[in-house]
Amino acid sequence: MPGRRAIFLDRDGVLNRVVWRDGKPASPRHVDELQIVTGVEAALRDLKAMGFLLFAVTNQPDVRRGLMTDAALDELHAALARALPLDEIAACRHDDRDGCACRKPKAGLLLDLAERWNIDLAGSWMVGDMDRDTICGRAAGVSTILLARPYNSAAGADRVVDDLTGAVRAITQDTLQET
Incomplete structure (x- = not known):
C-alpha cells in the first residue's frame, strides 16, 4: 500500500508567533x-483539502530545562489542537545534551510519525522557520520550505517563502507539476 503524503510543520514561528525573550x-x-499566526488556519484547511496529513513537530527544551512543566506544554498543545486541523503534535522535550534522536535537526520526530502513519516521505514536506528545520527535513528525505525570518539564514531549503500561505502556493505548484 503506498504511503500517504504529509506536511510537517514547525510550531513556533510557523503556526504560532514566537515570544521574544532576551x-x-x-x-x-x-x-x-499562544498566538496563532494570521492565515494559518485557512492555509492548513487548504493543505487538508489537497489530501495531506498535517503534523506539528517541535523542539520544546524548556521542559527539560525546568522553565515550563509537562502539564503546561500539554495544555498549550491541547489549545493548538482545538484551534487548528492537525493530525498530531509531536514534541521533543529534551535538551541538546540529552543526545536524543527526536531533537531537530535530527529526523527522529518525522521518521517516527512516518512509520506510525504510513507516510510517503518522498512526497512530503517540512515547513519551518529555522535552519534546523531544513536540516531535519533533508535528513528525513522530505522537501523543505523555510519561512524567511530575520533570525535564519535561509540556506539549504528547497523553497523560501514569507509565510505559510506562500508555502501552500509552493506546495500546490509542485503538486500540479507532478500530475
Missing part, C-alpha cells in the same frame, strides 16, 4: 502566550 525568538510557555 532579544531571541522563543517558545510560549503558557497558553496565554
Whole structure:
C-alpha cells in the first residue's frame, strides 16, 4: 500500500508567533502566550483539502530545562489542537545534551510519525522557520520550505517563502507539476 503524503510543520514561528525573550525568538510557555499566526488556519484547511496529513513537530527544551512543566506544554498543545486541523503534535522535550534522536535537526520526530502513519516521505514536506528545520527535513528525505525570518539564514531549503500561505502556493505548484 503506498504511503500517504504529509506536511510537517514547525510550531513556533510557523503556526504560532514566537515570544521574544532576551532579544531571541522563543517558545510560549503558557497558553496565554499562544498566538496563532494570521492565515494559518485557512492555509492548513487548504493543505487538508489537497489530501495531506498535517503534523506539528517541535523542539520544546524548556521542559527539560525546568522553565515550563509537562502539564503546561500539554495544555498549550491541547489549545493548538482545538484551534487548528492537525493530525498530531509531536514534541521533543529534551535538551541538546540529552543526545536524543527526536531533537531537530535530527529526523527522529518525522521518521517516527512516518512509520506510525504510513507516510510517503518522498512526497512530503517540512515547513519551518529555522535552519534546523531544513536540516531535519533533508535528513528525513522530505522537501523543505523555510519561512524567511530575520533570525535564519535561509540556506539549504528547497523553497523560501514569507509565510505559510506562500508555502501552500509552493506546495500546490509542485503538486500540479507532478500530475
